[in-house]
Amino acid sequence: MLGRRAVLGAAAAMPFAAGCTRSSASGSARGGVLNAMMADEPATLCYPLLNTRLTQEICGNINESLLLLDWQFKPQPNLARRFTVSPDGLTYSFHLQPGVRWHDGAPFTAHDVVFSCDVMLRQLNPRSRNAMAHCETIRALDPLTVEFRLREPFNAFLLSLMASCAPMMPAHIYEGTDFRTNPCNVRPIGTGPYRFARWERGQYIHLTRNDHYWRASQPRLNDIYFRLCPTPEQRMVALETGAVDVAFADDIDTVVTSRLLANPDLIASSRGYEGVGEITVLEMNHRRWPFSDRRFRAAFMHALDRDFMVKAINFGQGKVATGPIPSSAPYYDPKVLTLYPHDPVRARALLDEMGLKPKRGGVRHRFGFLIIPNGGGTWTRMAQYIRQAVAEVGLDMVLESSDLPTFSRRTGNWDFDMDCNSYGEYGDPAIGTSRFFLSSNIRKGVPLTNIQGYVNPDVDRLFTQAAVATAPGEAQACYSRLQQILTRDVAMLWMYERAPLLFQHRRVHDLVSGPNGPTDGLGRTYIA
Amino acid sequence: MNRLIYIATRLLKTGLVAVAVVLLSFFLIRLAPGDAAVVMAGQSGYADETFVKSLRAEYGLDQPLPVQLWKYVTAVAHGDLGTSYERREPVLKVILERLPNTLLLDAFALLLAMSGGIWLGALAARRPGSAGDAGVTVLSMLFHAVPQFWLGMMMVLVFSIWLAWLPPFGIATMGADYAGLARLADIARHMILPGVTLALYYLAGYARLTRTAMIEVAELDFVKTARAKGIGERQVARRHILRNALIPLVTYAGLQASILVGGSVLVENVFSWPGIGTLAYEAVNARDNPLLLGIFMVTALLVSLFNLITDISYSIADPRVEVGG
Amino acid sequence: MKDFARAFLSRPGAILGLCVFAAIVAIALAAPFIFARGPFIIVGMPLLPPGAPGLPAGSDVLGRDMIAGLAFGARVSLLVGVTSTLVAAGIGVLLGAAAGYYGGLVDDLLMRVTEFFQIIPSFVLLMVLVAFLKPSLASTVIGIALVSWPQVARVARGEFMALRAREFVEAARTLGESDVHIIFAQILPNALPPIVVVSSMMVGSAILTESALSFLGLGDPNLMSWGSMIGGSRSAMWVAWWTTVLPGLAIMVTVLALNFVGDGLNAALHPRRHR
Secondary structure, eight states: OOOTTTHHHHTTTOTTOTTSOSSOOOOOOOOOEEEEEESSOOSOOOTTTOOSHHHHHHHTTTSOOSEEEOTTSOEEESSEEEEEEOTTSOEEEEEEOTTOBOTTSOBOOHHHHHIIIIIIIHHHOHHHHHHHTTEEEEEEEETTEEEEEESSOOTTGGGGGSTTTOOOOOHHHHTTSOTTTOGGGGSOOOSSSEEEEEEETTTEEEEEEOTTOSSTTOOOOSEEEEEEOOSHHHHHHHHHHTSSSEEOTTSSOGGGHHHHHTOTTEEEEOOSOTTTOEEEEEEEOTTSTTTTSHHHHHHHHHHOOHHHIIIIISTTOSEEOOSSSOTTSTTOOGGGOOOOOOOHHHHHHHHHHTTOOOOGGGOOEEEEEEOOOSTTSHHHHHHHHHHHHHHTTTEEEEEEOOOHHHHHHHHHTTOOSEEEEEEEOTTSHHHHTGGGTOGGGOOTTOSSSSTTOOOOHHHHHHHHHHHHOOSTTHHHHHHHHHHHHHHHHTOSEEEEEOOOOEEEETTEEOOOOSTTGGGGOSTTOEEO | OHHHHHHHHHHHHHHHHHHHHHHHHHHHHHTOSOOHHHHHHHHTSOOOHHHHHHHHHHTTTTSOHHHHHHHHHHHHHTTOOOBOTTTOSBHHHHHHHHHHHHHHHHHHHHHHHHHHHHHHHHHHHHSTTSHHHHHHHHHHHHHHHSOHHHHHHHHIIIIIIISOOSOOSSSSOTTTOOOHHHHHHHHHHHHHHHHHHHHHHHHHHHHHHHHHHHHHHHTSHHHHHHHHTTOOHHHIIIIIIIHHHHHHHHHHHHHHHHHHHHHHHHHHHHHTOOSHHHHHHHHHHHTOHHHHHHHHHHHHHHHHHHHHHHHHHHHHHOTTSOOOO | OHHHHHHHHTOHHHHHHHHHHHHHHHHHHHHHHHSTTOTTOBOSSTTOOTTBTTBTTOBOTTSBBHHHHHHHHHHHHHHHHHHHHHHHHHHHHHHHHHHHHHOHHHHHHHHHHHHHHHHSOHHHHHHHHHHHHOSSHHHHHHHHHHHHHHHHHHHHHHHHHHHHTSHHHHHHHHTTOOHHHIIIIIIHHHHHHHHHHHHHHHHHHHHHHHHHHHHTTOSOTTSOOHHHHHHTTTTGGGTOTHHHHHHHHHHHHHHHHHHHHHHHHHHHHOTTTOO
């Protein structure tokens, strides 16, 4: 972990710092109880049914994935002890760990993998659906070998078998049942280092050590409690008083960062969410003028002081985003980007140039901005800052607050001028980024698609080419070109890369061991 | 006999109110812009048409409004308030889980408010126009002017942040997992700040009401007679004046019940008290329509039930009460 | 009228309330002239304590001047308080007048509706209404009016019931005046004083309700209101007390002033009840 004082400045600047590695030199401390928090109670603990940050943190300890990511985003063995990829990029074979058992004692076999990927995830988890759509067949060759045959090459395929994308579910429990009402949804069964023990409604979810875990050295804790802590203030107090040992991303309101950083009992770290690679963005409805004009979008960017946003709205967490791909992720190419520094004069000049002259009261244009609902926190502060900043260049932005259904419906139905959101890249642009720019993903009524209506045949072609590229360097070339085009086009308004702080008490060690953070489970975490 | 008819009509009225609540809230909430299927799809980070469609069918959102209403009403008649979108659990179960916490807090607050208010009011009424009387009046006006949620936050600021005497949030110490008596003591400690916050507003009301009622009763003939008989002033106040002044207080408690629920939403929110109020706020934010409908119905029913009880006890306590209308 | 004024002015609380209220109105009116760049302008780093250079009340979570926010917040509070009370009084007088004047079945029906609105948990209803209408100034006003009219309706009904049997009404009726004329031209002016008093008491509670809605994030995000100032700094309270303490004090002082005025009006109207 990085020192708490250094964390704000240094963490983002050196994404691959050697602070946390998968191999730890520490001793063999075992036992103890770890207390974590949950902001609200999950509706279910059936991982594919509800794939949110909260269920990822809890179920990551129970339902494992075939592979893990290391800090360099290279696939590492997990339930699959090794894998092979055919030279044409069409056949992926996975050899499973032998002797793995589900928490109820049943053996874990290739059939479970086929069932999870081909049936359960495909049916329930929209994110897995995307990846599994590339598969022609998923077959068990023998009890410990699974073969995925793809229709065409898809070089991000391995990433879609990581942590939150493809948790393995027990076929003997779920096969042939109604997944939504299966009683195991509230007492999940997996192969992971911790077993589900108890769910005390309104209080906690208790996981306990899996004594028969296939990794002999793990788990190192005896118990993990996820304690219900609905408000940010409550979570901060819980952390300060030691009632909980760790606070994961977004558990803590950024406003109190300074107070927690000053607490000598706590260690802060900004590692563990690179795998998600979240960028906070503003979206514009390109079907409407003036948002359709590149100059307007550029002027908007120039009007904003994004350094201030990171410093004052996020209280130093994260860094200014420069384009569609996070600076910590593969394929990021800083050389080709068009940058938009804070420059109100330039913003005004661009608006003048496109004929958007000030009218009565100095207002050039009036439009709406849909705020994502979060009870007055960071999003509202960001929206209010942006409103003020663009007012300086003559734009009158009207804030519209909403609840989650309204937000999803209006953005999905393209009934908005501008909105804000935060999107994960998930380690590869083909998984998390292309969905917002491909013209084939303009789908009315569906949120989280290309709701802007961005259409660029070159971009379509490059994304498609990049995803199927098998020759070395070809994908990089495509993504470099894409970053060049998209930033020049201001295809989206990238605000900042999120690097949420994790807080832990001094006695907690090895909390995070890869870019997917707590999602990978806490098998190696120990208390000393 | 008369009283039985009175009680029967009051019961009938309560039933009608319940029906009206169901109809009103159903139409009100169906007019809402949001659609839970889209939210649930959005929660997964990705969404596509068939996924949204299957969710919509699962929760019956694809059917025409009258069909939805009919299904809802028949289900309610069978005690089934539907399934919460957000929690995917029976609404009644979710509400019943939280209800005891709210009732506990409200009962504590009401008790605190009544005892404190009556004491203060009686104090003020003893010598109308004195400095003490003026003090009570000013104090009661002050508590009526303070936003309850802010008062709660100030309680947290003073007693939890600055003095660190009392726990600021929740119903129990996290991670302590007390059992038995220690658990009760823990809950009691957590109840002090939200309970006092909630009570202070009503305390002011009770103080004012007690004061007025006692001054009025003190001028009535039987009190003057009692005084003339040479009964001590303290005893007159306690035995004759206060007892008779209590009657309007009971009605006041009935009227306050619906406001108390509103106050609970705010105070529970500030103190993260896991009750109906917090649940209502979560339901509004998540647009969890069945849950919201359920909360609406259950609280309205409870309030009218409470009113029924106070009305009946009022009619028993004061035989002069006009029976009927 | 003269007696009324004298009775009102004889109460020091009422005078003080009126003065404070006048001062708040003055601040609300002057705010756009004193703080020409509005309450949202960022003047420094976030959470600077009171007394920082140029910031007598400190800065908020976004580095905005707390003083400007407080001044602009007065506008929202007063606007919502007064308009929602006017709308509520309108609804209440209309329904109360109809119930009191016609009596019988109309009265029964309208009073059941009034009772219904008094029984259901009004704040939950309000949250639903505002959330569904989309949080804005208009939806706040409409929502508050819709849950607070029963009070006026009851008072209006009582007055109309008492007045409808009076001679001047009988006279108007025998002259063949229409009901509408009798209700609005004959009875209403006489029924007005108690309605005004009960309405004046409602302004304060409307302000409190507005602040509660904004606190829960159900206010208009384009406006700086006292409630939203508090709601937006819930976490900040732990590092910067002034962000929550000051707006709350502003609400309290305003409502207190209004309640003293209402109390004075009430006393002036019913001199016997108060001594």
